[in-house]
Amino acid sequence: MSKPTVAVLRPDDNRIDEAVEYLRSRGVSPVADPMLSVRPTGAMPAAADYYVFTSRTGVQIAVDQDWQPGRATVCAVGQQTASALRDSGVAVDVVPSTFTSAGLVDELATEISGATVEIARSAHGSKVLIHGLESASADVHETQLYRLGRPETAGRSVSLAIDGQLDGILFTSPRTVDHFFEIATEQADVTGLKRGLEEAVIGAIGAPTARAIRANGLEVDITPEAVDFEQLADLTIQEVRNGASTR
Structure with missing residues (x-):
């Protein structure tokens, strides 16, 4: 079985590096797509x-x-x-x-x-x-x-989502949601984005982030009890694997 592909949209500092390392330790193929620059x-x-x-x-x-x-x-x-x-x-x-x-x-x-x-x-x-x-x-x-701000390099996860190549995606703030959908709008393919994410597990780190996702027309599958990245990642990966086992 191939590794699940999970996108992570943390800021373009040590947090994205830490996230990638953690996802790899959990047997996931991470897609690092920083959506924020401080x-x-x-x-x-x-x-x-x-x-x-x-x-x-x-x-x-x-x-x-x-x-x-x-x-x-x-x-x-x-x-x-x-x-x-x-x-x-x-x-x-x-x-x-x-x-x-x-x-x-x-x-x-x-x-x-x-x-x-x-x-x-x-x-x-x-x-x-x-x-x-x-x-x-x-x-x-x-x-x-x-x-x-939005890094100039941001957008890889959007393209993969449109192509239906993501098993999961981790949103870690409302601003990451805003930038993600801004890129899809600039590519004139928000409809394709939503279609491509129909089978993906969407994780939001907290209630404000979940509200931002829903405001853009997507459902939220995972919101951990604590505002904690590792808990968000673990729950999302578990749901991805549960979904894969039932298909």
């Missing part, structure tokens, strides 16, 4: 009573600029973000049990009235976090640490 803005997090980080990338950029929390409360959305902070020597005070912006708002709502809250993240974050914290009477400021 472009730092040069901005620094402002002084605040609370700092909120929503991604490992944001943490790395802030730490590289010698950001220090002082005595502020540090909050992380997701265990990967929390791990990045701890690995950089920053103590994490709050990680919501629900790894979403809404989960963090629920966690902080009763304690942030009148406090300054600095949200340090990408330029593409939703307003859920800002509106929720402001509704709890916090003084909220957002610093956009980086933008997410």
Whole structure:
């Protein structure tokens, strides 16, 4: 039996290399198609009573600029973000049990009235976090640490999908979904793309990513309980193999 072919659309940094290595270790033929490039803005997090980080990338950029929390409360959305902070020597005070912006708002709502809250993240974050914290009477400021562009090389997975050559595909953020469908639209073959993915297993790393996929007219087969790439990959590969065994 040939190895399943699974596309992975992580950013064009060490994360795509780590993903490819992991997929190979699971007996899969990976298609590396980075759909994101990280472009730092040069901005620094402002002084605040609370700092909120929503991604490992944001943490790395802030730490590289010698950001220090002082005595502020540090909050992380997701265990990967929390791990990045701890690995950089920053103590994490709050990680919501629900790894979403809404989960963090629920966690902080009763304690942030009148406090300054600095949200340090990408330029593409939703307003859920800002509106929720402001509704709890916090003084909220957002610093956009980086933008997410589309690499010039992106698109191999789109071509393979149109040709029906993918057994699975791993979407790891709403932005990867946007860029994937932008390329299909530029190729004037969104209909062919959807047809080519009818038999493929589509995995989304979290609820926002799953919503973006559905908004573009595809069904989502796998959404892991945790926002964790390895769990997403394992569940998607398992479903690919289960499907192959029944055909």
